Amino acid sequence: MAVYIYKAMTERGLIVRNKVEAPTKQILITMLKNSDLLPISIERLPYAQGNQKGRKRKNLQKSDYLKNLNSAEIEERNKLSARERIKMYLLQTQKITQRDLVVFTQNFYLLKKANFNNIHALKTLLESTDNGLLRQIIADILAGVEAGESMYTTMEYYEDVFPYIYVNMIKVGELSGSLTNSLEQAVKYLDDTNAVNKKLKTILIPNIVQFALLLVMLVVGTLVAIPAIQGVYEELGTQDTLPAITLWFQKVMNVAIKFWYVPLILIVGVVAALVAYISTPKGRYNFDHFKYKAPVFGELIFALDFTRLMKAMLLNLRNGMRIQEAMNVSKNVVKNRVMRSLIETSMNNILLGTSWIEPFEQSGLCKPMITEMLKIGMRTDLPEMMEKLVEYMQVDIDEIMRKIMKALPQIVYSIVGVVLIFFVIVVLVPCVQVYMGNFLFSAYGV
Numbered sequence: 001m002a003v004y005i006y007k008a009m010t011e012r013g014l015i016v017r018n019k020v021e022a023p024t025k026q027i028l029i030t031m032l033k034n035s036d037l038l039p040i041s042i043e044r045l046p047y048a049q050g051n052q053k054g055r056k057r058k059n060l061q062k063s064d065y066l067k068n069l070n071s072a073e074i075e076e077r078n079k080l081s082a083r084e085r086i087k088m089y090l091l092q093t094q095k096i097t098q099r100d101l102v103v104f105t106q107n108f109y110l111l112k113k114a115n116f117n118n119i120h121a122l123k124t125l126l127e128s129t130d131n132g133l134l135r136q137i138i139a140d141i142l143a144g145v146e147a148g149e150s151m152y153t154t155m156e157y158y159e160d161v162f163p164y165i166y167v168n169m170i171k172v173g174e175l176s177g178s179l180t181n182s183l184e185q186a187v188k189y190l191d192d193t194n195a196v197n198k199k200l201k202t203i204l205i206p207n208i209v210q211f212a213l214l215l216v217m218l219v220v221g222t223l224v225a226i227p228a229i230q231g232v233y234e235e236l237g238t239q240d241t242l243p244a245i246t247l248w249f250q251k252v253m254n255v256a257i258k259f260w261y262v263p264l265i266l267i268v269g270v271v272a273a274l275v276a277y278i279s280t281p282k283g284r285y286n287f288d289h290f291k292y293k294a295p296v297f298g299e300l301i302f303a304l305d306f307t308r309l310m311k312a313m314l315l316n317l318r319n320g321m322r323i324q325e326a327m328n329v330s331k332n333v334v335k336n337r338v339m340r341s342l343i344e345t346s347m348n349n350i351l352l353g354t355s356w357i358e359p360f361e362q363s364g365l366c367k368p369m370i371t372e373m374l375k376i377g378m379r380t381d382l383p384e385m386m387e388k389l390v391e392y393m394q395v396d397i398d399e400i401m402r403k404i405m406k407a408l409p410q411i412v413y414s415i416v417g418v419v420l421i422f423f424v425i426v427v428l429v430p431c432v433q434v435y436m437g438n439f440l441f442s443a444y445g446v
Contacts, residue, residue: 004028004044008037015040024136025143044157096161100131102190104138105166109183118145118179137161150174165189165308168332175329178315185311199405207412214419221427222246222253229430240433246426288337292365296407300400302365305334307393309343314386323382324350338363367396 005019006028016037022028025042032039104125111121122142129135137158144154152171155162162170166186173182226246233240241247256263277283292302312330313323321329324347331343342363346356357378361371370389377385 004042006032006042007040008032009040010038011036023133024140026139027136096131096134096137098190098194100134101161101166102187102194104129104134105183105187105190109180109187112180112183118151134161164335165333169308169312172312172315172330172333176316176319176321178319181315185308189308196401199401200408203405203408203412207409207416211416211419214416214423218419218423218427219253221423222250223257225427225431226250229434232434242430242433243425246430249426285337285341288339291336292338296404296411300397300404301336302339303393303397303400305336305339306366306370307390307397308333309339310386310390310393314383314390317383317386323356327356338365 003019003021004025005017007015007017009015020028022031025044028042029039107125107128108121111124112118116124119142122138122145126135126138126142129138141151141154145151150171152167152174155167155170159167166189169182169186169189170179173179176182226242229242233242278287290298292298294301309330312333313326316326316329317323327343327347331340334340334343342359345359349358350356355378357371357374360366360374369392373385373389373392374382377383377389
């Protein structure tokens with residue numbers, strides 16, 4: 001929820017101030033009025049300031065602002081009815097799903113395409129939205145638009161609802177005057193993201209579950225079945241022994257259980273070191289560079305980011321912006337530090353009178369086809385060539401996705417297969433030996 005600083009007047013004329021947490025500005029105003037406070041001003045803090053770790057957060061009902069504030073003793077009054085309390089509780093516990101966001105964006109796009117202005121479109125969406133929390137957020141956005149703010153400035157405070165890329169698409173559309181096109185892009189972005197996530201879940205989740213079950217069976221079999229087999233061997237006095245790899249893995253498991261804190265400390269230490277390194281500017285840059293160079297998914301991540309950049313620049317160029325202005329407005333559609341660095345270098349090249357395409361070409365991340373199309377566009381019609389480039393990139397993304405969907409199952413099946421073979425050798429082979437009973441010949445000297 002957002003955090004607000006309000007200033008209000010009591011019935012006695014005292015001015016009170018406080019910082020509280022509320023789902024939306026409208027709910028906070030209602031809560032203040034129900035507490036016999038006349039709102040004077042309400043300012044919302046940046047989202048990050050309201051979520052600092054270690055800071056105790058309060059909502060309006062739990063706050064002590066009415067008991068002791070500005071050295072004034074004020075009687076606390078809470079006139080929320082039972083129905084309003086239930087409604088508030090449901091709003092605070094309700095979640096906005098990805099589907100809710102997709103429907104909101106699709107409807108907004110259709111209304112804008114029908115030449116609705118932002119206020120009229122938001123009011124229409126406000127009346128037709130079923131999700132109570134999303135309806136309150138739309139009301140908050142509407143209040144900002146009616147006050148002269150851009151929609152994206154309000155959306156930024158709800159980063160747990162609106163993804164970073166989504167907000168910046170809306171920002172590019174509002175700043176360039178092409179909000180309808182940006183909403184169309186946002187709809188496609190959400191649909192593509194859902195499609196990719198669905199495909200990945202279909203492949204990964206069953207295999208991850210299978211992998212986890214195999215690990216559990218391997219550990220349990222080593223700790224339970226193997227000692228039981230050893231007990232049978234010792235009781236009968238057989239000279240047969242378990243396979244060497246079984247005995248080795250059993251020792252490893254016994255040492256791991258006895259000194260369990262050692263691997264735990266190592267894992268926690270490695271994770272903490274990685275997080276600390278990635279938190280530094282150099283570490284974050286290197287991590288973002290690794291994303292573009294990573295096996296399997298690296299090429300796809302770069303293609304998606306570069307396509308978003310080209311689409312945003314195309315919107316701005318068609319609205320009369322120069323290349324440098326278009327890049328400056330569009331750079332926020334990507335969050336990767338490497339891509340942002342390339343964009344900044346390109347903008348500096350424009351100021352120096354050199355090619356803005358050169359940084360992308362020298363990075364080794366762009367395919368020659370991409371840079372050549374941009375060079376031809378600079379000599380002919382850049383917006384038209386960018387439109388063709390976006391079409392080419394979309395085809396390329398589909399081809400990359402096809403390759404990933406083909407290669408990913410093979411990789412996952414290979415990992416699961418290795419674990420399965422190890423499980424068979426370590427656990428099942430000794431069990432089969434006991435079942436066959438060959439150890440009895442050695443036990444009775446046969």
